[in-house]
Amino acid sequence: MLAIVIPYYKYSYFNATLDSLANQTDKRFKVYIGDDASPTNPLALLETYKHQFDFVYKRFASNIGNVSLVKQWERCIDLSANEEWIMLLGDDDYISANFIEEFYKQIGDIHASNVHVVRYATQIDKMDDKLSRVFMHPKIETSPDSFYRNIFNSSRSSLSEHVFKRTAYLKHGFRDFPLAWGVDDFAWLEFTEFKNIYTINEAIAYIRISSESISRKGYREEQKLKAKYLYFTLIIEKFINKFKKEQHYKLFRYYEKLVYRSNTISFRFWFLLSKFYLTNAYVLQFFKFQIRVVVNKFFKS
Known part of the structure; x- marks a missing residue:
């Protein structure tokens, strides 16, 4: 039933x-x-x-x-x-x-x-x-x-x-x-x-999708962003290996952008992504990531 x-x-x-x-x-x-x-x-x-x-x-x-x-x-x-x-x-x-x-x-x-x-x-x-x-x-x-x-x-x-x-x-x-x-x-x-x-x-x-729907554009976007950051952090920290290896790069990049948008840069975030880029021999991306972190941490208006 x-x-x-x-x-x-x-x-x-x-x-x-x-x-x-x-x-x-x-x-x-x-x-x-x-x-x-x-x-x-x-x-x-x-x-x-x-x-x-x-x-x-x-x-x-x-x-x-x-x-x-x-x-x-x-x-x-x-x-x-x-x-x-x-x-x-x-x-x-x-x-x-x-x-x-x-x-x-x-x-x-x-x-x-x-x-x-x-x-x-x-x-x-x-x-x-x-x-x-x-x-x-x-x-x-x-x-x-x-x-x-x-x-x-x-x-x-x-x-x-x-x-x-x-x-x-x-x-x-x-x-x-x-x-x-x-x-x-x-x-x-x-x-x-x-x-x-x-x-x-x-x-x-x-x-x-109506003027009363939570999913409508412009409604409590900060809370939606916070929620997305929370569940994506779980994906990256605990469940990334449940996804295909060829999907990992885009998932990490998506997470990185979420972190910048939500202004939640942390040492753990830096360590996880640095480890990912180096482990997978994305050397150029590793150095680009360091620059992005510095820019978003210290120079983002």
Whole structure:
């Protein structure tokens, strides 16, 4: 069975989310809605869906998402029962009518692939109501390869298009980065234990970008940068060897730029990158790196 967990706060597009669940061709799912003390109570809206799909609704007494979105996700997941698979669906995102049907059509292959994370094809629903192209993925791909493609803009990823095993969630949990920025990307690495993700390209998750979305440009960019710096530091310091050797150079350079942008130059940073350049016989790059560190440490305006 599949649990669809919705951390609810924004009312504006919530009806579209609920419509997409009501329109599913396969109703083998249960919805758990955790209301983060939203200023707009959705009970009247939910009443209209009472006989269209099975759901549980709980309004929390206090808002926690403003402090930690991850803690809001966690208490919403705690509402669910013992379903093997969990999906965290944004309160403004929505899914194609065959989303659940395709999950069960392919569940045999999913189990045979021994994966803990399943993802779907996606389209971005932009603020001008235009849909992006469909983003599709390899049927089976390692989570490090997926992360790498996403970082370097040859792919995309967000929370709502993923389904994950409860056992993986209970084992690893979500890391609590600021604004929950990058938490999902890092979770797929850990939930899969840096192994494979299975893709369903035959159904679509629609990811809405609106004036209320955290992912919109210009919104709390300093916090997003801090989050990106934190999870990339973990990648470089602890998990770099989970990535292909030919991917290391670009990952180190990306991290270096993040450090300069976030003004977090440290001895450990200098040592790690110096060691990387010298170990791999990037002698010219090693000397260029020393110059960049000095310029960014002492002469950056």
